[in-house]
Amino acid sequence: MTSHTASFTVQMAPGAPIDGAADRFSLTKTWTGEAEGTSRGTMLTAGDPETGSAGYIASELFEGSLGGRTGTLALQQLGTMTGGAPALQYVIVPGSGTGDLAGTTGTLEIGEIHDDGRHEVRFTLG
Template identity: 55%
Template sequence: MTDVMASGRFDIDIAPADALLAGTGRFDFTKRWTGGIEGTSAGVMLSAGDPASGTAGYVAIEVFEGSIDGRTGTIAFQQLGSMADGAEALRYEVIPGSGTGDLTTVTGELVLDAAHGDHTVMVRLRLT
């Protein structure tokens, strides 16, 4: 097993799409990643709740294509985010079994810092 740490950032383009269920929102997005994680990704986000009042949640799936710490391939990420009383929680993980190329056996997580509208990430991966 090899542990890999990489840092980078991404720019996101996000657009509302038709909701799939009453009382929910749907958004399609693309990202451009730079730094130790470099490439592009595309995904879908589903949300519910009332973000304006500080209570809401979302789930997202995205597929990344590019390189992480010099290893190339594709991988899928899953996100689970929530807000309660204005406090935020986020899980951002590699979907097991989703990798191709040099990323085939990768597992791990991303730690996102979105302070001031800048999206920086630290990637903690394990290659088996």
């Protein structure tokens, strides 16, 4: 296994609502560090975050380089919050890689989230 550290900033814009989701957002992330590039995707949310119980799913397509290899990867997130306690799964979609990133699998872990909105991330590739 190898790991790479990176960070991203995210811009989100509300989208048209769809059945089964409380809110829908378009997202664009700018990646720096050992992941350089841009990802674009969609997030759907449900629940009541005011009470500490909610969840979201997101799918995004990353285009750029990871560890010096270039191509695209699909990333998926599943986040829940129960009683204010968060849980997050963030993965590279198997079979989604193109170019030098073909065959790439693994997970992402979000670390510190800075006041300026920058998220620290560690990719663990399998």
